[in-house]
Amino acid sequence: MNYSITETSRLTGLSKYTLRYYEKEKLIPKVKRDSKGYRVYTKQDIEWLTFLLNIRQTGMSINKIKQFSQMRFKAETISIRRKMLLEHKENIIEQEKKIQKSMAAIEAKIARYDRYTQLQTEQKNVNMY
Amino acid sequence: MNYSITETSRLTGLSKYTLRYYEKEKLIPKVKRDSKGYRVYTKQDIEWLTFLLNIRQTGMSINKIKQFSQMRFKAETISIRRKMLLEHKENIIEQEKKIQKSMAAIEAKIARYDRYTQLQTEQKNVNMY
DNA sequence: CCTTGCGTTATAGTGCACTCTAAGCTGTAT
DNA sequence: ATACAGCTTAGAGTGCACTATAACGCAAGG
Numbered sequence: 426m427n428y429s430i431t432e433t434s435r436l437t438g439l440s441k442y443t444l445r446y447y448e449k450e451k452l453i454p455k456v457k458r459d460s461k462g463y464r465v466y467t468k469q470d471i472e473w474l475t476f477l478l479n480i481r482q483t484g485m486s487i488n489k490i491k492q493f494s495q496m497r498f499k500a501e502t503i504s505i506r507r508k509m510l511l512e513h514k515e516n517i518i519e520q521e522k523k524i525q526k527s528m529a530a531i532e533a534k535i536a537r538y539d540r541y542t543q544l545q546t547e548q549k550n551v552n553m554y
Numbered sequence: 555m556n557y558s559i560t561e562t563s564r565l566t567g568l569s570k571y572t573l574r575y576y577e578k579e580k581l582i583p584k585v586k587r588d589s590k591g592y593r594v595y596t597k598q599d600i601e602w603l604t605f606l607l608n609i610r611q612t613g614m615s616i617n618k619i620k621q622f623s624q625m626r627f628k629a630e631t632i633s634i635r636r637k638m639l640l641e642h643k644e645n646i647i648e649q650e651k652k653i654q655k656s657m658a659a660i661e662a663k664i665a666r667y668d669r670y671t672q673l674q675t676e677q678k679n680v681n682m683y
Numbered sequence: 684c685c686t687t688g689c690g691t692t693a694t695a696g697t698g699c700a701c702t703c704t705a706a707g708c709t710g711t712a713t
Numbered sequence: 714a715t716a717c718a719g720c721t722t723a724g725a726g727t728g729c730a731c732t733a734t735a736a737c738g739c740a741a742g743g
Contacts, residue, residue, distance in 0.1 A: 527612040
């Protein structure tokens with residue numbers, strides 16, 4: 426149920442540096458400590474980090490995530506948090522469009538390369554006979 | 555058929571600064587100049603920039619784009635360029651997966667918010683009667 | 684006792700992708 | 714003549730998100 430920083434790093438894929446950085450930047454609440462002063466991450470911490478990772482990896486800035494995270498335990502902020510997530514969803518949809526465009530452009534270029542290569546090969550074959 | 559830096563900026567959405575930067579970094583070949591020494595972008599320049607923008611916006615690094623661009627006029631590099639594009643395509647597919655995960659996580663959270671808000675509203679209604 | 688391993692902190696450094704500044708040039712308009 | 718618009722350059726500066734360093738603490742094992 427509880428995890429050291431090394432375990433948490435392994436579980437989330439975030440480096441230890443990043444875990445400490447996120448805490449300092451208040452993306453996660455102050456993590457509990459053991460008798461040695463070592464960080465002890467709870468299941469809920471892991472879950473929160475996992476959620477943050479999702480929105481981080483799709484481009485929400487540290488600053489926005491910070492704002493979002495700071496509202497976490499205030500029920501009256503739900504509508505703001507909701508709005509932020511909807512806004513991010515819009516960004517994600519934009520990203521998806523860019524991905525589609527990029528995919529098409531890449532495939533067109535590869536097709537061009539292949540046509541060219543095919544031509545060269547045929548040319549060689551002609552020369553052979 | 556030919557465009558000033560301002561027009562090119564408007565056409566591509568890249569700032570003038572970025573256009574000069576991309577040229578300095580060799581993402582595009584040296585742009586032609588007019589009698590005043592001003593840049594003159596051709597239709598082909600615009601097309602190349604548009605393609606670069608596609609792969610840039612889906613996260614290919616300036617450095618990779620530079621490598622790719624430098625091979626542009628060497629027929630014998632086609633297979634390398636092809637490989638680079640396929641690799642980028644893989645990255646894009648990974649991004650898409652992250653987007654799907656993030657989308658699901660956001661929707662789940664919004665659903666949670668809505669359930670909570672709904673509960674609060676019902677509570678109020680109970681108190682009213 | 685001391686080395687090893689695992690953590691702690693504050694603070695500095697890195698890499699990336701721009702973005703801006705300062706000083707200068709050229710041709711047209713007032 | 715001079716002001717203005719639009720460009721040029723080299724090089725400095727910015728913001729972001731980490732990433733690393735240095736110096737230290739603690740406790741278990743040889």
